[in-house]
Amino acid sequence: MHQISRRHEKRAGGRAGGRAGNRTGGRAGAVALLLASAVLLTACGGGDSGTESTRDLSSGTRKGQGPTGGGQSAPDAAASERGRSAAPGEEAGGTAKPDAEAPDYLSTFALDVDTASYGYARRTLGDGRLPTPEEVRPEEFVNSFRQGYERPKGNGFSVNVDGARIGAGKGGGSGTGASDWSLLRVGLATEAAPSTAERPPAALTFVVDISGSMAETGRLDLVRKSLAILTDELRDDDSLSLVTFSDEAETRLPMTRLKGNRNRIKDVVEEMRPAQSTNVEAGITLGYEESVEGHRKGATNRVVLLSDALANTGDTDADGILEKIESARREYGITLFGVGVGSDYGDAFMEQLTNKGDGNTTYVGDEEQARKVFVGQLPAHLEIRARDAKAQVAFDRKTVKQFRLIGYENRKVADEDFRDDSVDGGEVGPGHTVTALYAVRLREGASGTVAKATVRWLDPRTREAREESGTATTGAIDGSLWGGEDDRLQVAAVAAYFADHLRGGDLPGAPGLGTLATRAGELAKATEDSSVAKLAKAIGQADRLRGGAGTDDRPEPSEGEIG
DSSP: OOOOOEEEOSSSOHHHHHHHHHHHHHHHHHHHHHHHHHHHHHHTOSSSTTTTTTTOSSSSSSOOSSSSSOOOOOTTTTTTTTTOOSSSSSSSSSSSTOOOOOOOOEEEEEOOOOOOHHHHHHHHTTOOOOOOOOOOOHHHTTTSSSSOOOOOOOSSEEEEEEETTTSSSTTTTSSSOOOOEEHHHHHHEOOOOOOOOSOOOEEEEEEEEOOOGSSSTTTTHHHHHHHHHHHHSSSSTOEEEEEEEEEEEEEEEEEEEEETTHHHHHHHTTOOOOOOOOOOOHHHHHHHHHHHTTOOTTSSSEEEEEEOOOOOOSSOOOHHHHEEEEEEEEHOOOOEEEOOSSSSSSSSHHHHHHTTOOEEEEOSSSSHHIIIIIIIIITTTTTTEEEEEEEEEETTTEEEEEEESOOOEEEOOOOOGTTOSSSOOOEEEOOOOOEEEEEEEEEOOOOOOEEEEEEEEEEEOOOEEEEEEEEEEEEGOSSTTSSOOOHHHHHHHHHHHHHHHHHOOHHHTTEEEHHHHHHHHHHHHHOOOOOHHHHHHHHHHHHHHSSSSSOOOOOEEEEOOOO
């Protein structure tokens, strides 16, 4: 058996001070100083969204999503909490409202490259259950599919803004309320990921859940396979450490170079066995200590959490957990990547951890998905290309009557904080794309600019702020959506409408689930994309679980109530 080097003891009403294993007094003092510094920094009020002193009105404390996933809070009482009307001085019925404050034409959110919500929904549907509305985040459905955006030359983002009329063209108008609505797509892309040989070396600390719930088939055994796969994919100059946790956390392997140690690493991975409770706090705290201990300058230093995220011991609050490792995150720039597993999965908890841990999350339901994540994605996307990235879309009040952002409820940022670089944004790596869809209602006879989209981010090395923008006119969104030339835009629309159905939403022009399944099947053939075929299968499963529900006879939303 391989010697365990460190351990976080089980808690009983609080954190125990003892720790098993051999440890020098100097190392213990250093870790104690690290944790004390985290508390001090938190008390002093850093600018991160995990602290109460942050000036962020909506990104520091992410709002929960409602049953419809409605747009941002309206600026006047007419639209209440169900969306934004872009008609100045009008009430819901269209009558004049002389003293009304002019509506807000800005939409601001932190970038998000997570896909776990869609992956877990597919797993849930495959098990014969519908996901709960709270587990469905439309932006993660949409961002699970390739969009084919033009990529920038060099660092930064390309900004692509386009769209189509929802009710126009072949098959148009099958959903209700679509007659004068368009779908606006804001697409952001970073430069393609470098080859494995070109990227910087990586120093990865894997924090693995070995609690009793991980004994279920398809959980810990899938984690073992995933880590074995990754061990073969990483370069000789990459490093890896392994921490496991149940009711306590243990260091199974200190930071170790891959060269000459692959078999040793695989042996340690294979020895993992399920134990007792799920103390995520202990695992992440020890994981960050190991990451700091094995920190490599010039390398990508990251903590990777593999868990079903069903925390039941220790601190089970994401903010409380991350406060303990705040200084490690800020001083060393260590990001947190979450990989969810299991049929019962703490999706919301994992999302909160990774959002506030400057990382992202995905879900692995089978070995095929594990290979996609650990072979096709993680090695190439280890590097961070943009920190605290935010997007702001400014709609033109002369052409736009109403608009609604689809999803991103947990990623909203106050409009005035767009250029406040102390307010938390999202972290984006090379080769990533981010898509945001808006339902937009144009004014009758409108012509000209519809919206200008701007992305702002910090260079990960220099911390210098940079911006790029793109604009769409009425001509750019006047083509037909269904049956149009842009298959990828249609895939994004199908994914968004599917997510909206699962949340019981009311997007204008929403086709029924049966129609969506058919369209997804046709798009799978047109794109020759197996992931789109899986989308069609998932929609069909949802339709059958609802007994063939998904009719198109819902009433058109009234003025000022677009979600």
